[in-house]
Amino acid sequence: MEISVSWPQEPHPLPLVSAITVYRFFQEALLNVVKHAEVDQARVELQVDDNWVTAVVADQGLGFVPDAVTSEGGRHLGLGLLRERARLVGGSLDVTSWRGAGTTLMLRLPRLSAATGVALATPLEPTRADDQVGEQVG
Numbered sequence: 001m002e003i004s005v006s007w008p009q010e011p012h013p014l015p016l017v018s019a020i021t022v023y024r025f026f027q028e029a030l031l032n033v034v035k036h037a038e039v040d041q042a043r044v045e046l047q048v049d050d051n052w053v054t055a056v057v058a059d060q061g062l063g064f065v066p067d068a069v070t071s072e073g074g075r076h077l078g079l080g081l082l083r084e085r086a087r088l089v090g091g092s093l094d095v096t097s098w099r100g101a102g103t104t105l106m107l108r109l110p111r112l113s114a115a116t117g118v119a120l121a122t123p124l125e126p127t128r129a130d131d132q133v134g135e136q137v138g
Helices: 017-039 078-088
Strands: 002-006 041-048 050-057 092-097 103-110
Touching: 017 041, 017 050, 017 078, 017 103, 078 092, 078 103
Parallel strands: 002 041
Antiparallel strands: 041 050, 050 103, 092 103
16 A cells, blocks of 8 residues: 655654554544455545644545444444544544545644643654554554
8 A cells, every 4th residue: 555644854742642542542443444445546645733623634535425434333332432532632543535536534623732731841743663563443
């Protein structure tokens, strides 16, 4: 898979809970591209300003009808879990998709954690894939 990446040049301190939320967002969103989009390209963006962290994963794949996705039978839990993680830190998840026109997921979090109210010094920097350890949520 070819991934176009737009990332800040400098590290930005985030609360640990926010950094984990962003990490899990990218993990789940890219896994969804691989599993469902039937494309070999995706776009990943991270923007950080004084007040917000915005993370985006987009593809030009098959797309879907977001309102038609349910978690019945224990399947398709990913988007619901991402929404809940975002909500817990005072953020939101927007899903834009149409059949045949691709999908864009946008995670938006406040720089200060709603859970702690303070920004902890947790730099958000890209890491090598083989340095990452974690579970896949799907």
